[in-house]
Amino acid sequence: MKPNIHDVAKIAGVSSTTVSRVLNNRGYISEKTKERVYKAMEEINYFPNDLARSLFRKRTNLIGLIIPNSSNPFFGELAFHIESICTQKGYKLLLCNSLNRKDKEEKYLEMLIRNQVDGVIAVTFNRGILDYHKQNLPIVAIDHYLSNHIPVVGSDNYAGGKKATELLLGKGCKHIVHINGPLELETPANLRRKAYEDIMKEHGRQPVTYEVPFHQNYQECISRLFDEQPNADGIFASDDLIAAAVLTEAKKRGKDIPSRLKVIGYDGTETVQSLLPSLTTIQQPIQSISQKAIDILLKAVDGDFNDLPLETYLPVKVLEGETT
Amino acid sequence: MKPNIHDVAKIAGVSSTTVSRVLNNRGYISEKTKERVYKAMEEINYFPNDLARSLFRKRTNLIGLIIPNSSNPFFGELAFHIESICTQKGYKLLLCNSLNRKDKEEKYLEMLIRNQVDGVIAVTFNRGILDYHKQNLPIVAIDHYLSNHIPVVGSDNYAGGKKATELLLGKGCKHIVHINGPLELETPANLRRKAYEDIMKEHGRQPVTYEVPFHQNYQECISRLFDEQPNADGIFASDDLIAAAVLTEAKKRGKDIPSRLKVIGYDGTETVQSLLPSLTTIQQPIQSISQKAIDILLKAVDGDFNDLPLETYLPVKVLEGETT
DNA sequence: CTGAAAGCGCTTACAG
């Protein structure tokens, strides 16, 4: 059996109250007692049970993270930064992969509530989440609107879409096509599309947006795009995986990049920079997003609901490779 | 305040014992009572506190996962599968990114112990972990030996190294160079190198292994390789990120692939398949590895230490692209 | 400077 605080107390010859005080560095304890307690803890290899502590304190220092899929470079990197910052601040992270399925998100949320997490960071398309807000659970959303009460942190999607489009126009592209995820979803990612469309119109160009099915094999959709848009000389993909699929299709068709077709992606993760450094892309500041999301969440956890910024958009950066 | 079991009991007009019974579907309870209890729970939006439950049961259904970095496609994918399977089996996952630093691994391990996790899955190079085994904490290692008592699950690294080398030889390569991580680490990944060296010798070829620094910018090391090995016509990289860096360097130097240089990697994650589908690589069965690791861990958690397989190596697959 | 007691929110023998 694992030793508990009473075992330590017995060996040190004090009460468990005193052991607890030593553990928490609270109140006055004589140096001698302290030493004896420490020695006893060492002797029997004692580690306090955080479950019991959390139960009493009504504070677990547990944060739940709900993302679609940590296999995806963007979310994997996000999870890394969020976990690292949490640890640094004394919080622990419960990882949840929702696959963007509403039923899974709901189950995860219930699990997190049962486990008494202090707060949740979520990347989700489903507004349903907000129903749980009556639980008084602090939530911060990343990159996707949830409700009017839940703070959102993300990259400046409009600026990103603008930069991407202007870059292609500046390189002389006349027929730029945009590829995006499902358009009916109310996400700031759609601001990338909005920016693209606005800029195109400003330049007297006709915007054309293709919609790829959600997190699936894009290849078919992209192949169709190549068939239907033989004049396309620029493609702005709303994420780097889509952009990579475009490059693959272009190669297959012998369409030289960047001379006959220029391609720009979005996200700019470390993984993409390693595996496909030639890709021009709009880089999201994943670490800053993580930092900001945690700052806001912890403020809410500490009961400071006053000036929670409801929308925070951090600046993006153009990473120019050889595909433009 | 969050409602507790007594609040439910009061509303339903029963004792908390009865509510607990309904919650756990245990013992005989009249249908009427059950209904009343369920209605009361719904009414006040009650969710049981798993902390209290775990404290009593001495079972948290919590698993700790220690990986170097979820940003890395291989570990991100591993985390995804492990989390998914855990959830499916009613377990929750605490994510820890160790950056392969021993001090971090130790801190994480202590944190996991304090949080009463039922078991730990770890990808680590540090044997120190085994010191904690006296805590009686079930641990399964992935891909790296920890000690004689800790089961390891991984891909068949020797077979992988063999297949990679034979593929290059079969394609007519005469001067094959291998690139691996730090060689002093006792890891099964070194079996990839061992296989490479064995096969080379079998074919009367001189093995040449380059060692890249740990999870750093490989580019410099690879550039040196190109300088020092101008005759190299085949490179077997011990992971896909290294292989990608080789491709980048070759491109920079105008060395055509695969005509003048053939390259094969290792891992074959979904991300690499999406971003760099042209890369020939040895694919690890990440899902099977995850499944197996969890099977073994849960067996140990359930106290069945009898026939825990100490070493499990799952078959790898050649994914042939255009770099060979 | 130190200890006895109550309580965090559950579950489980035990008794009826």
Place this chain on the structure above:
DNA sequence: CTGAAAGCGCTTACAG
């Protein structure tokens, strides 16, 4: 079929 009591391993007023 249901309830009172004890206990999981802690922490914190309160008292001395």
